[in-house]
Amino acid sequence: MSKQSQATVTLTINEKPITVPEGTTILHACQQVGIQVPTLCHLEGVCSNASCGICAVEVKGAKNLIRSCVQAVSPNMDITTSNARIIRARRTIIELLLANHPNDCLSCVRSGTCELQALAEQMGVLSKKFPRTKKPGKQDFAGWGIMRDNDKCILCGRCVSVCREVQSVSAIDFAGRGIRTRITPFLDQPLSESSCVNCGQCTVVCPTGALTERDETDQVFDAIYNKELTVIVQTAPAIRASIGEALGMPAGSLVTGQMAAALRRLGFDSVFDTQFTADLTIMEEGSELLQRLKNGGTLPMMTSCSPGWISFIETFYPKLLPHLSTCKSPQQMFGSLAKSYWAEKTGIDPSKLVVVSIMPCTAKKFEAKRPEMRDAWEWWKKKGRKDAPFFDVDFALTTRELARMIRRAGIDFAHLPEEQFDDPLGRSTGAAVIFGATGGVMEAAVRTAYELVTGSALPNLELKAVRGFDGIRSATLDVGGTPLKVGVAHTLKNARVLLDEIASGKSDYAFVEIMTCPGGCLGGGGQPVNPTWEKREERRQAIYTEDRGLPLRKSHQNPAVQDLYKEFLGEPLGHESHHLLHTKYSARRV
Ligand code: SF4
Ligand code: SF4
Ligand code: SF4
Structure with a gap:
């Protein structure tokens, strides 16, 4: 289908009408009206697994909040991207993530560039609200190139997607279920003993300090x-x-x-x-x-x-x-x-x-x-x-x-x-x-x-x-x-x-x-x-x-x-x- 004849959808975002091509996600439609809906798992062109839930928005008529990174727009949708309910939901997600997080920002290499830290600040998370429910995640500092600290992992899946979809290496994946879910190479081996080629693409997309280079400064x-x-x-x-x-x-x-x-x-x-x-x-x-x-x-x-x-x-x-x-x-x-x-x-x-x-x-x-x-x-x-x-x-x-x-x-x-x-x-x-x-x-x-x-x-x-x-x-x-x-x-x-x-x-x-x-x-x-x-x-x-x-x-x-x-x-x-x-x-x- 040529660009000229592509079907479009007209909807409303925060009371402003907008027309976008059919199939556009709510997240992308919001970007077109200058609203950056926050996400922790979405990776443009690589993955949208909707795992973090931060990108939730309100759609008039829908009972639950909608994850905007995976939901396509539909005609006459009436979307709200920020209100008390949405902020409360996003804040609760961050608070739950921080419950099982070491929160050692002062000594973390990602302090200042960490997306989790920035979102906690943006959502006004000022204290640790929930108790820890998971055992601390394992650290893997054995390799020359990449270091992993699973305690800082928020299971967003970006690293898994980039390793598989961009590099076709699949050195890491999700393993376990429930509170035992973790990111790991096959059989929980160190990354240095896996098929990892040390490309570091997982370190540039990881939103937190869970994947970093070995610091030799x-x-x-x-x-x-x-x-x-x-x-x-x-x-x-x-x-x-x-x-x-x-x-x-x-x-x-x-x-x-x-x-x-x-x-x-x-x-x-x-x-x-x-x-x-x-x-x-x-x-x-x-x-x-x-x-x-x-x-x-x-x-x-x-x-x-x-x-x-x-x-x-x-x-x-x-x-x-x-x-x-x-x-x-x-x-x-x-x-x-x-x-x-x-x-x-x-x-x-x-x-x-x-x-x-x-x-x-x-x-x-x-x-x-x-x-x-x-x-x-x-x-x-x-x-x-x-x-x-x-x-x-x-x-x-x-x-x-x-x-x-x-x-x-x-x-x-x-x-x-x-x-x-x-x-x-x-x-x-x-x-x-x-x-x-x-x-x-x-x-x-x-x-x-x-x-x-x-x-x-x-x-x-x-x-x-x-x-x-x-x-x-x-x-x-x-x-x-x-x-x-x-x-x-x-x-x-x-x-x-x-x-x-x-x-x-x-x-x-x-x-x-x-x-x-x-x-x-x-x-x-x-x-x-x-x-x-x-x-x-x-x-x-x-x-x-x-x-x-x-x-x-x-x-x-x-x-x-x-x-x-x-x-x-x-x-x-x-x-x-x-x-x-x-x-x-x-x-x-x-
Ligand atoms: S990963 Fe982010 S939130 Fe966690 S300790 Fe490091 S800077 Fe702080
Ligand atoms: S460094 Fe590259 S190959 Fe290794 S786990 Fe990360 S993305 Fe995969
Ligand atoms: S290691 Fe980083 S990129 Fe991978 S799932 Fe955990 S937080 Fe996400």
């Missing part, structure tokens, strides 16, 4: 205050488009210079940019693709910079692992280079060098602790050093953790002057910043690969066909007379579609980019909580604005990367690159 402050250590930091592309938002600025605030200044004021000895190794990734990954095309290697080649995606393919599609590029993620390339090349160049003892990453991602925490990610230590061992084993990256913090550090240090972020990153590991191009958006790695790779193959510049640098938020996008490029079909997917549910195509032998792609999270890193599991597509779009625009404003927009133009090859690596896919910048994957059993 205290350890990073301890390292900074330890005079014997040199502590350096790298920031992923997407952080410059989200740290301002995490500190109360509008979504999409682009704060690259203030972020560099804030990191210096926190006490980091050098402030570098993961975009340097994003450019390097393009050199290595582009060369690997050309080599596979030339030598009949496994195609399509798939990108490897999103660690939740790596865990996903290792867990669910191990037979397809040869399709993955062997390139490490830019985070890990940075760590191994910082503790080998840069430590040697500056004369810093690598065992006293601490590498901190600021990432939009909880899976980066897990990635940094993969046992094989100690290549700088291996490199020094071959040179005769006898250090205790150390990781390439010591701490991977999320955007939210960096915001906490900035607040804790009392830094007035909004009024900081803009500063530059340090050289040489802080230099980058526009191709590197677009790594932060879905399709960005592909676009950056095409900008370089086209030029390397044809010897001439790409006619239009902006590859619009792979931009945007459609789940799967594709383009066929003419590279020196050879057609090259490329594909892009974001979220693991969409990745599964492409993987199934490859497994069935029906895929005609040469190169595929997969990003774990909705929108790519800009929608990562370590980003500000309560994301919406509007906020993701604002972050996306900020990223492309940064690209357009940079003097160099192709990775192979990065002078610091060119110097790195001249001074140290030799050539892409060379001996040193092989040991420091590439890795292996293995089937993951759960």
Whole structure:
């Protein structure tokens, strides 16, 4: 049915008439007249299970209050969204939730961003009215990426829906009945022993502090205050488009210079940019693709910079692992280079060098602790050093953790002057910043690969066909007379579609980019909580604005990367690159 001919319904909300398309929920109709009906379980586009009941409204003629998130409007409905009865019902729901809640807001990581806390305040809940009826929920703090505190869980089901519907992982679900109902992995195993890929999407939609990243801010402050250590930091592309938002600025605030200044004021000895190794990734990954095309290697080649995606393919599609590029993620390339090349160049003892990453991602925490990610230590061992084993990256913090550090240090972020990153590991191009958006790695790779193959510049640098938020996008490029079909997917549910195509032998792609999270890193599991597509779009625009404003927009133009090859690596896919910048994957059993 065309939009023009779509049936409509006319109704009244708080005595105001409104006409909306047939099938619209009361919740959405209310939004159209500027009324935000509160909910704790609804998740736009993902789940409406009506479990919390907070969104109840009064419909004239109906005996009971109606849950507005699941009830469609009907002609002549007369709806009231706020009166004494409605407020009393909403308040009672909050009071019942708080009866079985620890109420330790003062020491909760979500204090200030907690939807339950905000609603309790909004509904005027000023005391604990009902006694506890449930045993305290269990805590699961075993994993590197995600921590669970079931005592703070209000059983809204958002995490279950996002894990199943957006990521197709289903690592967690409801278990038990009545007062024993709980959210848990299969057989009440720790999350770290389940199929969870640490994507963190459950942590950004959880309305409370029941699901959070493992907080490592205290350890990073301890390292900074330890005079014997040199502590350096790298920031992923997407952080410059989200740290301002995490500190109360509008979504999409682009704060690259203030972020560099804030990191210096926190006490980091050098402030570098993961975009340097994003450019390097393009050199290595582009060369690997050309080599596979030339030598009949496994195609399509798939990108490897999103660690939740790596865990996903290792867990669910191990037979397809040869399709993955062997390139490490830019985070890990940075760590191994910082503790080998840069430590040697500056004369810093690598065992006293601490590498901190600021990432939009909880899976980066897990990635940094993969046992094989100690290549700088291996490199020094071959040179005769006898250090205790150390990781390439010591701490991977999320955007939210960096915001906490900035607040804790009392830094007035909004009024900081803009500063530059340090050289040489802080230099980058526009191709590197677009790594932060879905399709960005592909676009950056095409900008370089086209030029390397044809010897001439790409006619239009902006590859619009792979931009945007459609789940799967594709383009066929003419590279020196050879057609090259490329594909892009974001979220693991969409990745599964492409993987199934490859497994069935029906895929005609040469190169595929997969990003774990909705929108790519800009929608990562370590980003500000309560994301919406509007906020993701604002972050996306900020990223492309940064690209357009940079003097160099192709990775192979990065002078610091060119110097790195001249001074140290030799050539892409060379001996040193092989040991420091590439890795292996293995089937993951759960
Ligand atoms: S989850 Fe929310 S309400 Fe519960 S302790 Fe944390 S901040 Fe307070
Ligand atoms: S981190 Fe991702 S995979 Fe793990 S439970 Fe949460 S949503 Fe599921
Ligand atoms: S863990 Fe969070 S998102 Fe999941 S059901 Fe509990 S409160 Fe809701």
